[in-house]
Amino acid sequence: MQRRLCERLGIRHPLVQAPMAGATPPELVAAVSRAGALGSLAAGYLSGEQIYHACRDIRSATSHPFSVNLFVPSKITAEPEEIAAAHRALRPLAQHLELDPLPLPEQPAPGFDEQFSAILEANVPIVSFTFGILSQAEITALKARHTFIIGTATSKDEACHLEAAGVDAIVVQGGEAGGHRGSFSARQAASPQSLLTLLPEVSAQVSLPVIAAGGIMNGQGMAAAMAMGAAAVQLGTAFLFTPEAGINAAYRRALLAARGEDTRLTRVFSGKLARGINNTMMRQLAEAAIAPYPMQHLLTQPLRQAAARQDNEDYLSLWAGEGVAMGRVLPATELVALLMDELQSAISQPEQELVDV
Ligand SMILES: Cc1cc2nc3c(=O)[nH]c(=O)nc-3n(C[C@H](O)[C@H](O)[C@H](O)COP(=O)(O)O)c2cc1C
Structure with missing residues:
Protein backbone atom coordinates (compact mmCIF):
# COMPACT_ATOMS: atom_id res chain seq x y z
CA MET A 1 0.00 0.00 0.00
CA SER A 74 -19.50 25.88 6.31
CA LYS A 75 -23.26 25.97 5.74
CA ILE A 76 -23.84 27.54 9.15
CA THR A 77 -24.34 31.31 9.22
CA ALA A 78 -23.99 33.45 12.33
CA GLU A 79 -27.13 35.21 13.65
CA PRO A 80 -26.75 38.98 14.37
CA GLU A 81 -27.31 38.37 18.12
CA GLU A 82 -24.55 35.71 18.15
CA ILE A 83 -22.15 38.12 16.46
CA ALA A 84 -23.03 40.92 18.88
CA ALA A 85 -22.55 38.66 21.94
CA ALA A 86 -19.20 37.30 20.71
CA HIS A 87 -18.06 40.85 19.86
CA ARG A 88 -19.03 42.04 23.37
CA ALA A 89 -17.03 39.20 24.92
CA LEU A 90 -13.92 40.25 22.99
CA ARG A 91 -14.06 43.95 23.94
CA PRO A 92 -12.11 43.70 27.25
CA LEU A 93 -9.34 41.80 25.45
CA ALA A 94 -9.29 44.42 22.71
CA GLN A 95 -8.97 47.19 25.32
CA HIS A 96 -6.07 45.35 26.90
CA LEU A 97 -4.36 45.29 23.49
CA GLU A 98 -5.20 49.00 22.99
CA LEU A 99 -7.47 48.10 20.13
CA ASP A 100 -10.54 50.13 20.94
CA PRO A 101 -13.09 49.99 19.41
CA LEU A 102 -12.65 46.43 18.17
CA PRO A 103 -13.61 46.60 14.47
CA LEU A 104 -16.37 44.35 13.16
CA PRO A 105 -15.36 42.20 10.17
CA GLU A 106 -15.67 44.16 6.94
CA GLN A 107 -14.75 41.45 4.49
CA PRO A 108 -16.07 37.90 4.45
CA ALA A 109 -13.64 34.98 4.39
CA PRO A 110 -12.12 34.34 0.91
CA ALA A 245 7.56 27.63 8.68
CA GLY A 246 5.72 30.94 8.27
CA ILE A 247 5.14 31.73 11.94
CA ASN A 248 6.02 34.77 14.04
CA ALA A 249 8.59 34.99 16.84
CA ALA A 250 6.04 34.87 19.69
CA TYR A 251 4.50 31.64 18.32
CA ARG A 252 7.96 30.12 17.86
CA ARG A 253 8.86 30.98 21.46
CA ALA A 254 5.68 29.36 22.74
CA LEU A 255 6.38 26.18 20.74
CA LEU A 256 9.89 25.92 22.14
CA ALA A 257 8.68 26.40 25.72
CA ALA A 258 5.64 24.08 25.51
CA ARG A 259 5.37 20.80 27.35
CA GLY A 260 3.37 17.79 26.21
CA GLU A 261 0.49 18.52 28.58
CA ASP A 262 0.15 22.19 27.59
CA THR A 263 -2.22 21.84 24.62
CA ARG A 264 -6.03 22.11 24.78
CA LEU A 265 -8.97 21.95 22.40
CA THR A 266 -10.73 25.30 22.05
CA ARG A 267 -13.29 27.16 19.92
CA VAL A 268 -12.39 30.65 21.09
CA PHE A 269 -10.26 31.69 18.12
CA SER A 270 -12.39 30.58 15.17
CA GLY A 271 -15.64 29.02 16.39
CA LYS A 272 -14.38 25.60 15.31
CA LEU A 273 -12.67 23.12 17.61
CA ALA A 274 -8.88 23.24 17.33
CA ARG A 275 -5.88 22.19 19.43
CA GLY A 276 -3.32 24.74 20.55
CA ILE A 277 -1.03 25.72 23.42
CA ASN A 278 -3.14 26.95 26.33
CA ASN A 279 -2.83 30.73 26.78
CA THR A 280 -4.52 33.77 28.32
CA MET A 281 -7.06 34.23 25.51
CA MET A 282 -8.18 30.59 25.77
CA ARG A 283 -8.58 30.92 29.55
CA GLN A 284 -10.32 34.31 29.48
CA LEU A 285 -12.90 33.24 26.89
CA ALA A 286 -13.47 29.70 28.17
CA GLU A 287 -17.06 30.51 29.22
CA ALA A 288 -17.71 33.38 26.78
CA ALA A 289 -20.20 33.62 23.88
CA ILE A 290 -18.57 32.40 20.68
CA ALA A 291 -19.90 32.95 17.15
CA PRO A 292 -19.94 30.00 14.73
CA TYR A 293 -17.03 29.46 12.31
CA PRO A 294 -15.91 31.39 10.29
CA MET A 295 -17.47 34.47 11.98
CA GLN A 296 -15.50 33.99 15.23
CA HIS A 297 -12.30 33.70 13.16
CA LEU A 298 -13.09 37.04 11.50
CA LEU A 299 -14.05 38.67 14.83
CA THR A 300 -10.82 37.62 16.57
CA GLN A 301 -8.59 38.43 13.58
CA PRO A 302 -7.84 42.07 14.56
CA LEU A 303 -6.98 40.92 18.10
CA ARG A 304 -4.63 38.24 16.87
CA GLN A 305 -3.03 40.69 14.43
CA ALA A 306 -2.52 43.26 17.21
CA ALA A 307 -1.00 40.57 19.45
CA ALA A 308 1.39 39.57 16.65
CA ARG A 309 2.45 43.22 16.18
CA GLN A 310 3.04 43.47 19.94
CA ASP A 311 4.99 40.18 20.04
CA ASN A 312 2.46 38.94 22.59
CA GLU A 313 1.73 35.21 22.61
CA ASP A 314 -1.09 35.60 25.16
CA TYR A 315 -3.62 36.50 22.45
CA LEU A 316 -2.38 34.43 19.49
CA SER A 317 -3.78 31.10 18.31
CA LEU A 318 -0.80 28.86 19.08
CA TRP A 319 -1.90 25.75 17.19
CA ALA A 320 0.12 22.69 18.14
CA GLY A 321 -0.43 18.97 18.63
CA GLU A 322 0.11 16.89 21.74
CA GLY A 323 3.61 15.98 20.53
CA VAL A 324 4.79 19.60 20.71
CA ALA A 325 7.46 18.91 23.34
CA MET A 326 9.20 16.55 20.90
CA GLY A 327 9.77 19.23 18.24
CA ARG A 328 13.26 19.58 16.76
CA VAL A 329 14.61 22.77 15.25
CA LEU A 330 16.00 21.71 11.87
C1 LIG B 1 -0.68 25.43 12.71
C2 LIG B 1 -1.59 24.38 12.13
C3 LIG B 1 -2.45 24.74 11.10
C4 LIG B 1 -3.24 23.76 10.49
N1 LIG B 1 -4.01 24.12 9.40
C5 LIG B 1 -4.61 23.14 8.67
C6 LIG B 1 -5.19 23.43 7.41
O1 LIG B 1 -5.15 24.57 6.92
N2 LIG B 1 -5.77 22.41 6.73
C7 LIG B 1 -5.79 21.12 7.20
O2 LIG B 1 -6.31 20.23 6.53
N3 LIG B 1 -5.23 20.82 8.39
C8 LIG B 1 -4.63 21.80 9.12
N4 LIG B 1 -4.00 21.47 10.29
C9 LIG B 1 -4.04 20.07 10.78
C10 LIG B 1 -2.96 19.25 10.09
O3 LIG B 1 -3.32 18.97 8.76
C11 LIG B 1 -2.71 17.89 10.77
O4 LIG B 1 -3.91 17.20 10.93
C12 LIG B 1 -2.04 18.04 12.13
O5 LIG B 1 -1.03 18.99 12.10
C13 LIG B 1 -1.46 16.69 12.54
O6 LIG B 1 -1.14 16.68 13.88
P1 LIG B 1 0.30 17.15 14.44
O7 LIG B 1 0.26 18.65 14.39
O8 LIG B 1 0.28 16.62 15.81
O9 LIG B 1 1.34 16.57 13.55
C14 LIG B 1 -3.22 22.43 10.95
C15 LIG B 1 -2.36 22.08 12.00
C16 LIG B 1 -1.55 23.04 12.59
C17 LIG B 1 -0.62 22.62 13.70
Missing part, protein backbone atom coordinates in the same frame (compact mmCIF):
# COMPACT_ATOMS: atom_id res chain seq x y z
CA GLN A 2 2.84 2.39 0.97
CA ARG A 3 4.74 1.94 -2.24
CA ARG A 4 1.56 2.19 -4.33
CA LEU A 5 0.53 5.44 -2.66
CA CYS A 6 4.02 6.94 -3.08
CA GLU A 7 4.02 5.95 -6.75
CA ARG A 8 0.61 7.50 -7.32
CA LEU A 9 1.63 10.72 -5.55
CA GLY A 10 5.00 10.78 -7.32
CA ILE A 11 6.95 11.01 -4.02
CA ARG A 12 9.85 8.98 -2.59
CA HIS A 13 8.95 8.99 1.11
CA PRO A 14 5.57 8.08 2.70
CA LEU A 15 5.62 11.43 4.49
CA VAL A 16 3.33 14.44 4.06
CA GLN A 17 4.06 17.88 5.54
CA ALA A 18 0.61 18.88 6.80
CA PRO A 19 -1.12 21.86 5.25
CA MET A 20 -1.17 24.50 8.02
CA ALA A 21 -3.14 27.65 7.27
CA GLY A 22 -0.92 30.68 7.73
CA ALA A 23 2.22 28.61 8.36
CA THR A 24 3.12 26.87 5.09
CA PRO A 25 4.72 29.40 2.70
CA PRO A 26 5.94 28.23 -0.73
CA GLU A 27 9.54 27.94 0.65
CA LEU A 28 8.48 25.24 3.13
CA VAL A 29 6.30 23.36 0.63
CA ALA A 30 9.05 23.38 -2.01
CA ALA A 31 11.79 22.34 0.44
CA VAL A 32 9.75 19.34 1.65
CA SER A 33 8.82 18.26 -1.88
CA ARG A 34 12.41 18.63 -3.06
CA ALA A 35 13.47 16.35 -0.17
CA GLY A 36 11.23 13.58 -1.55
CA ALA A 37 8.21 13.96 0.77
CA LEU A 38 4.96 15.77 -0.06
CA GLY A 39 4.85 19.51 0.66
CA SER A 40 1.38 20.96 1.17
CA LEU A 41 0.24 24.55 0.69
CA ALA A 42 -2.61 25.46 3.03
CA ALA A 43 -4.93 27.67 1.00
CA GLY A 44 -7.93 27.91 3.33
CA TYR A 45 -7.32 31.60 4.09
CA LEU A 46 -5.83 32.58 0.71
CA SER A 47 -7.57 34.39 -2.14
CA GLY A 48 -7.67 32.81 -5.61
CA GLU A 49 -4.91 35.15 -6.76
CA GLN A 50 -2.69 34.32 -3.77
CA ILE A 51 -3.17 30.59 -4.44
CA TYR A 52 -2.25 31.02 -8.08
CA HIS A 53 0.92 32.99 -7.23
CA ALA A 54 1.95 30.59 -4.45
CA CYS A 55 1.68 27.63 -6.87
CA ARG A 56 3.83 29.53 -9.34
CA ASP A 57 6.44 30.19 -6.62
CA ILE A 58 6.48 26.51 -5.57
CA ARG A 59 6.90 25.42 -9.19
CA SER A 60 9.76 27.84 -9.73
CA ALA A 61 11.55 26.23 -6.73
CA THR A 62 10.87 22.56 -7.48
CA SER A 63 9.55 20.28 -10.20
CA HIS A 64 8.41 17.74 -7.57
CA PRO A 65 4.70 17.22 -6.83
CA PHE A 66 3.00 19.23 -4.07
CA SER A 67 -0.52 19.51 -2.76
CA VAL A 68 -2.91 22.40 -2.09
CA ASN A 69 -5.42 22.22 0.77
CA LEU A 70 -8.84 23.87 0.96
CA PHE A 71 -11.46 24.42 3.66
CA VAL A 72 -14.85 23.13 2.52
CA PRO A 73 -17.19 26.05 3.32
CA GLY A 111 -14.70 32.89 -1.50
CA PHE A 112 -14.45 29.14 -1.98
CA ASP A 113 -15.47 29.24 -5.67
CA GLU A 114 -12.62 31.64 -6.41
CA GLN A 115 -10.16 29.40 -4.53
CA PHE A 116 -11.37 26.31 -6.36
CA SER A 117 -11.10 28.00 -9.78
CA ALA A 118 -7.52 29.03 -8.97
CA ILE A 119 -6.67 25.41 -8.14
CA LEU A 120 -8.09 24.25 -11.46
CA GLU A 121 -6.31 27.03 -13.32
CA ALA A 122 -2.98 26.26 -11.62
CA ASN A 123 -3.44 22.59 -12.52
CA VAL A 124 -2.47 21.47 -9.02
CA PRO A 125 -1.40 17.79 -9.06
CA ILE A 126 -2.77 16.89 -5.59
CA VAL A 127 -5.67 18.54 -3.77
CA SER A 128 -6.61 17.88 -0.15
CA PHE A 129 -9.52 19.30 1.81
CA THR A 130 -10.91 19.42 5.34
CA PHE A 131 -14.11 20.45 7.23
CA GLY A 132 -16.41 18.59 4.82
CA ILE A 133 -16.63 16.93 1.42
CA LEU A 134 -16.25 18.62 -1.95
CA SER A 135 -19.37 18.51 -4.14
CA GLN A 136 -19.67 15.80 -6.79
CA ALA A 137 -19.25 18.49 -9.49
CA GLU A 138 -15.97 19.61 -7.86
CA ILE A 139 -14.70 16.04 -7.53
CA THR A 140 -15.60 15.38 -11.18
CA ALA A 141 -13.79 18.54 -12.29
CA LEU A 142 -10.63 17.47 -10.42
CA LYS A 143 -10.80 13.92 -11.74
CA ALA A 144 -11.11 15.23 -15.31
CA ARG A 145 -7.68 16.84 -14.73
CA HIS A 146 -6.29 13.63 -13.15
CA THR A 147 -5.84 15.44 -9.84
CA PHE A 148 -5.20 13.15 -6.85
CA ILE A 149 -7.86 13.94 -4.22
CA ILE A 150 -7.35 13.58 -0.44
CA GLY A 151 -10.14 14.10 2.12
CA THR A 152 -9.88 14.41 5.92
CA ALA A 153 -11.77 12.24 8.43
CA THR A 154 -11.91 12.28 12.23
CA SER A 155 -14.23 9.26 12.56
CA LYS A 156 -14.99 5.97 10.83
CA ASP A 157 -18.30 7.37 9.49
CA GLU A 158 -16.58 10.38 7.94
CA ALA A 159 -14.03 8.08 6.29
CA CYS A 160 -16.87 6.00 4.78
CA HIS A 161 -18.59 9.16 3.43
CA LEU A 162 -15.32 10.28 1.84
CA GLU A 163 -14.77 6.88 0.23
CA ALA A 164 -18.31 6.92 -1.18
CA ALA A 165 -17.72 10.43 -2.57
CA GLY A 166 -14.80 9.12 -4.66
CA VAL A 167 -11.66 10.55 -3.07
CA ASP A 168 -8.32 8.77 -3.70
CA ALA A 169 -6.94 8.73 -0.13
CA ILE A 170 -8.02 9.74 3.36
CA VAL A 171 -6.13 11.65 6.06
CA VAL A 172 -7.21 10.14 9.37
CA GLN A 173 -6.81 12.88 11.96
CA GLY A 174 -6.55 11.70 15.57
CA GLY A 175 -7.47 13.85 18.57
CA GLU A 176 -3.77 14.49 19.27
CA ALA A 177 -3.48 16.65 16.16
CA GLY A 178 -2.59 20.32 16.25
CA GLY A 179 -4.83 22.91 14.59
CA HIS A 180 -8.47 22.57 13.59
CA ARG A 181 -10.34 19.30 13.76
CA GLY A 182 -11.47 18.37 10.26
CA SER A 183 -14.77 16.97 11.60
CA PHE A 184 -17.88 17.41 9.49
CA SER A 185 -20.39 14.74 10.45
CA ALA A 186 -23.54 15.73 12.33
CA ARG A 187 -22.64 13.20 15.05
CA GLN A 188 -19.61 14.84 16.66
CA ALA A 189 -17.83 12.86 19.34
CA ALA A 190 -17.91 14.49 22.79
CA SER A 191 -14.23 13.63 23.10
CA PRO A 192 -12.13 13.19 19.96
CA GLN A 193 -10.87 9.71 19.19
CA SER A 194 -7.11 9.23 19.41
CA LEU A 195 -5.09 8.02 16.43
CA LEU A 196 -4.24 4.79 18.26
CA THR A 197 -7.85 3.60 18.07
CA LEU A 198 -9.16 5.56 15.08
CA LEU A 199 -6.50 4.46 12.61
CA PRO A 200 -6.98 0.66 12.85
CA GLU A 201 -10.76 1.16 12.86
CA VAL A 202 -10.71 3.22 9.66
CA SER A 203 -8.06 1.04 7.99
CA ALA A 204 -10.25 -2.02 8.52
CA GLN A 205 -13.30 -0.25 7.15
CA VAL A 206 -12.15 1.48 3.95
CA SER A 207 -10.17 0.10 1.03
CA LEU A 208 -8.52 3.43 0.19
CA PRO A 209 -4.99 4.31 1.33
CA VAL A 210 -5.05 6.02 4.70
CA ILE A 211 -2.66 8.79 5.79
CA ALA A 212 -2.24 9.03 9.59
CA ALA A 213 -2.12 12.43 11.32
CA GLY A 214 -1.95 13.52 14.94
CA GLY A 215 0.91 13.59 17.43
CA ILE A 216 3.50 11.99 15.13
CA MET A 217 6.84 13.72 15.72
CA ASN A 218 9.53 11.16 14.82
CA GLY A 219 10.30 8.02 12.81
CA GLN A 220 9.19 5.75 15.65
CA GLY A 221 5.74 7.36 15.56
CA MET A 222 5.69 6.97 11.78
CA ALA A 223 6.54 3.27 12.11
CA ALA A 224 3.78 2.79 14.70
CA ALA A 225 1.19 4.41 12.41
CA MET A 226 2.31 2.26 9.50
CA ALA A 227 2.09 -0.87 11.62
CA MET A 228 -1.55 0.10 12.27
CA GLY A 229 -2.41 0.31 8.60
CA ALA A 230 -1.31 3.78 7.44
CA ALA A 231 0.08 3.99 3.91
CA ALA A 232 1.74 7.30 4.81
CA VAL A 233 1.86 9.81 7.66
CA GLN A 234 1.12 13.53 7.86
CA LEU A 235 3.08 15.69 10.30
CA GLY A 236 2.15 19.26 11.14
CA THR A 237 3.59 20.38 14.47
CA ALA A 238 6.98 18.77 13.67
CA PHE A 239 7.30 21.09 10.64
CA LEU A 240 6.37 24.22 12.64
CA PHE A 241 9.86 24.00 14.22
CA THR A 242 11.61 24.38 10.83
CA PRO A 243 12.95 27.85 9.98
CA GLU A 244 10.88 27.72 6.77
CA PRO A 331 15.73 22.91 8.28
CA ALA A 332 12.88 21.11 6.48
CA THR A 333 15.20 19.06 4.26
CA GLU A 334 17.17 17.81 7.27
CA LEU A 335 13.99 17.02 9.19
CA VAL A 336 12.69 14.88 6.30
CA ALA A 337 16.03 13.01 6.11
CA LEU A 338 16.13 12.45 9.89
CA LEU A 339 12.52 11.22 10.00
CA MET A 340 13.23 8.74 7.20
CA ASP A 341 16.41 7.48 8.94
CA GLU A 342 14.49 7.01 12.18
CA LEU A 343 11.66 5.22 10.34
CA GLN A 344 14.16 2.91 8.70
CA SER A 345 15.82 2.01 12.03
CA ALA A 346 12.44 1.54 13.72
CA ILE A 347 11.19 -0.91 11.13
CA SER A 348 14.46 -2.83 10.91
CA GLN A 349 14.76 -3.46 14.71
CA PRO A 350 15.48 -7.14 15.29
CA GLU A 351 12.31 -8.88 16.49
CA GLN A 352 14.08 -9.98 19.68
CA GLU A 353 14.64 -6.42 20.87
CA LEU A 354 10.99 -5.57 20.41
CA VAL A 355 9.83 -8.66 22.31
CA ASP A 356 12.30 -8.32 25.19
CA VAL A 357 11.14 -4.91 26.42
